[in-house]
Amino acid sequence: MNETRKIEKRKMMGPITILMAMTAVMMIVAAIIMASCTTVDSTVGYTTGQNNETAEKTAEDVSVTTSGKSVWMADTTAVRNYTINVQTAYTARGRMISLTGIYELKVDGNNVVSYLPYFGRAYRTTFGIGSPLDFQSQTMNYRQERTKKNITRIDFDTRNEDDRIHYHIEVTDDGHATIDVTSMYRERIRFDGDMEINL
Known part of the structure; x- marks a missing residue:
């Protein structure tokens, strides 16, 4: 009689053991999924899984750091802190001029620092020496939008x-910029x- 009970008990324990094993596996899988949904991406600096739309937008808005410098990447519509280091100028008459000095356009929030040379004709006489594109001021009517694949366009007005x-700026995703x-x-x-995001 005892032997029969042991056999019946073993028969009942088989499905229970399988059920317990399946439950344990499902709990482990659920824990892994939950952990992956709440991990912090150290390269971007935001928590994923809480708001997928925000996370995707933040991923688009982040620059990539190479050689200690943060380089313009993708649609950085939230970024208004960057420097464009210029190497070449093109006059209205089609002349190309390679620049040997350090020239740049820097935007920091609503402030702009323009340190650019000028080659061209003035329509009225002005006083002072140096480049008319060498000044600090405030940006006005700042607009930034994605116009087509790999291009971000920035427009703003200012005064010296x-x-x-x-200023009309077009930037590719790899950081190449043109300034009109x-x-x-x-x-x-x-x-x-070339444009760099200022950290």
């Missing part, structure tokens, strides 16, 4: 002491360079 100036500068009293000029 005697002129109103418009137009003003009320001078011929337009264009610059080529």
Whole structure:
């Protein structure tokens, strides 16, 4: 009789053991899924899984750091803190000028520091020496949008002491930037360079 009970008990324990094993496996899988949904991505600095739309947008808005410098990447619509280091100027008459000095356009929030040379014709006489594109001021009418694949366009106006100036910037995802500068009293000029996000 005891032997029969032992056999029946073993028969009942088989399905229970399998059920317990399956439950344990499901709990482990659930724990792994939950852990992966709440891990912090150290390269981006946000918690994934809480708001997928926000996480995806933040991933798009982050620059990539190479050689200690943060390089422009993708649609950085939330970023208004960058520097464009220029190497080449193109005059309105088509002349290309390689620049040997350090020239840059820096945007920091609503502030702009333009340290660019100028080659071209002025439509009215102005006083002072040096480049009319060498000044510090505030940005106005700042707009930034994604226009087509791999291109982000930035437009803003600003003023120096005697002129109103418009900057039109196009940036590819790898950081190559072109700056078209137009003003009320001078011929337009264009610059080529590379953009870096200021950390």
